[in-house]
Amino acid sequence: MKLWDLIIIGTGPSGLFCGYNTALSGKSTLILEKNLQFGKKLLIAGQGKCNLTHNGDIKSFLTKFGDNGKFLKQSLNNFNPQNLKDWFESLGLPLVLLEETGKYFPSTMSSQDVLKVMIDSCKKAGVIFKNNTCVLSTTKINGKNEDETLNSGYFKVITTNDNEVFYAQNIVVATGGMTYPQTGTTGDGYKFAKKLGHSIVTPSPCLTPIFVDNYSFAEISGISVAKVKIGLFRENILIKENRGDILFTHHNLSGPGIIDFSRYVKKNDVLKINFVNLEPNEFFLLFQNYSNLNGAHSVKTFLYSLLLPKRLIQKILFIHKLDENRKIAEINKSERKIILSLSDYPFTVTRVGDINIAMATSGGVCLQEINPKTMESKLCKNLYFVGEVLDIDGDTGGYNIQAGFSTGYTASLNISKIKNS
Ligand SMILES: Cc1cc2nc3c(=O)[nH]c(=O)nc-3n(C[C@H](O)[C@H](O)[C@H](O)COP(=O)(O)OP(=O)(O)OC[C@H]3O[C@@H](n4cnc5c(N)ncnc54)[C@H](O)[C@@H]3O)c2cc1C
Numbered sequence: 001m002k003l004w005d006l007i008i009i010g011t012g013p014s015g016l017f018c019g020y021n022t023a024l025s026g027k028s029t030l031i032l033e034k035n036l037q038f039g040k041k042l043l044i045a046g047q048g049k050c051n052l053t054h055n056g057d058i059k060s061f062l063t064k065f066g067d068n069g070k071f072l073k074q075s076l077n078n079f080n081p082q083n084l085k086d087w088f089e090s091l092g093l094p095l096v097l098l099e100e101t102g103k104y105f106p107s108t109m110s111s112q113d114v115l116k117v118m119i120d121s122c123k124k125a126g127v128i129f130k131n132n133t134c135v136l137s138t139t140k141i142n143g144k145n146e147d148e149t150l151n152s153g154y155f156k157v158i159t160t161n162d163n164e165v166f167y168a169q170n171i172v173v174a175t176g177g178m179t180y181p182q183t184g185t186t187g188d189g190y191k192f193a194k195k196l197g198h199s200i201v202t203p204s205p206c207l208t209p210i211f212v213d214n215y216s217f218a219e220i221s222g223i224s225v226a227k228v229k230i231g232l233f234r235e236n237i238l239i240k241e242n243r244g245d246i247l248f249t250h251h252n253l254s255g256p257g258i259i260d261f262s263r264y265v266k267k268n269d270v271l272k273i274n275f276v277n278l279e280p281n282e283f284f285l286l287f288q289n290y291s292n293l294n295g296a297h298s299v300k301t302f303l304y305s306l307l308l309p310k311r312l313i314q315k316i317l318f319i320h321k322l323d324e325n326r327k328i329a330e331i332n333k334s335e336r337k338i339i340l341s342l343s344d345y346p347f348t349v350t351r352v353g354d355i356n357i358a359m360a361t362s363g364g365v366c367l368q369e370i371n372p373k374t375m376e377s378k379l380c381k382n383l384y385f386v387g388e389v390l391d392i393d394g395d396t397g398g399y400n401i402q403a404g405f406s407t408g409y410t411a412s413l414n415i416s417k418i419k420n421s
Contacts, residue, residue, distance in 0.1 A: 004030045006415055007157055007168035009135045009189070011038040013401050014387025015174030016118045018408035018415075023125035025416035030166065031127055032159065033184070034134035039115045040183040041176060045401060046103075050111035052088070052095060053081040053402040055102035064395040065403070066263060071367045071392060075375070075406035078413060084405055091117050103398050134160040138171055138192045140380060153382070170415050172375075172384040174408065177361025177393075179205050189389035190364065197379045199366040201391045205358030206263035207400075209254040210271065212347035216319050217248040220311045224248070229274040230257055231344070232264060240264050246273065248312075253347065260395040262352045263362045272344040276306055283343040287336075295329030299339065302328060306342070316342070360400055364391040375411035382418070384411040 005027035008015045015031060016039065023029040037043070045051065054061065058076045062069035085095045085104065093113055095104040106114050122129070136158045157166040178187030190200045217223075224247040232240040244257020253271070265271070276283050290302055299322065303313045317324050320338045322331075331339075352358070365385045369378050377383040386407040394400045 004168040006170045008172040010174035014404035014408035018412045019127045020122045021412035023127045032133045035184045049109040050114045051103045051398040053398040075410040079406045079409035170382045177388040179355045179358040201363040203363035206362035207360040208353030208358035209252040211252045221250045231272040233270040269349045271347045280343040291328045300324035360393045362393045374414040
């Protein structure tokens, strides 16, 4: 019977990078993956181009993970975006920065290349892989194992392959979240965590489009507006603001500004979108001045001067049955209200996109039970959680993959130090 120093469950970025670094230190490392294909989610990241990390300092990085960002501070100090860039460059795959978005991609714009570098590095470092191997359960041996060869403290990992069993001194759960289940991430890690005594913060889809009541913008799907201010109102109280690009799709609102917000949004919340880049009172004054000076101009002449997509303006006028050729001097109070609504255009949320289309999972293994300096469980020695299985989720832009690398690296630092027994 082989006793592994480390078994990692999952071949996402966190599991692979943890495996690579631990194997480099000489520890016997086995990675189990339920799919035939390794790193399935990594392959579709960034629409197959793989946005690996983001520009900016660690302080601003941490703000992109909602309230739980501070948990990642130590991990990001251990392995920061510059370290990630250097690592890929040293292996012949430099990253390039897209200035306008701050996102880093591999120079070849191919997630296949990213995965290849990672798998090749792991194999070179001595990692053993087993694909098509779905882990069913992980338990800690208490007393002796069945054939009395092991004492307390080791982990027993049972897989679906005829209940094949593996034993290890350390376990890293790198099973990701529960969204995009077709990539293998079906929330199994939460089950393992619970069985080993952990609490789970209820997982829910995030980084996902938002569905709104009476959506009437299907005809302009594909139209986007850059850097609009989005206010989130619950029972008429502003609870959060964000600025980002929004995209009208066939069925919902999307784009980075919207999907980054999805982790906070609940049914019946109201999103107020400021299309005009002016505060409502400033927009009111602008309109007031314009109508004083140009009363004979048409509504469309004023609205087109705002440099918004024409089809968006036309759509909003159509929805509210406002004739674009009306003279500004002649419009009534309710027509004026429609024009002014462009600075806080309301959408009532019906739901966020479900697990099949959400790019990440909010919630997961409770952070209070994990040591942020090592990623080790505070409840169960030699058990580690890395990547998205934890209750961390970042905005779009490369934050989640970077978090996977940083937490995977941090766990490996600790496991590499553990004396073999
Ligand atoms: C469409 C899409 C695009 C994205 N684009 C980006 C992007 O450009 N940049 C970015 O930063 N983030 C992006 N993300 C998010 C990012 O891909 C994830 O946050 C990241 O992959 C999580 O890494 P991980 O290591 O935690 O696990 P994952 O990459 O989720 O991998 C977990 C692995 O564990 C395996 N596994 C699960 N259960 C078991 C089990 N019981 N036994 C064996 N194996 C198991 C799964 O099959 C899977 O391969 C995107 C996500 C999606 C869905």
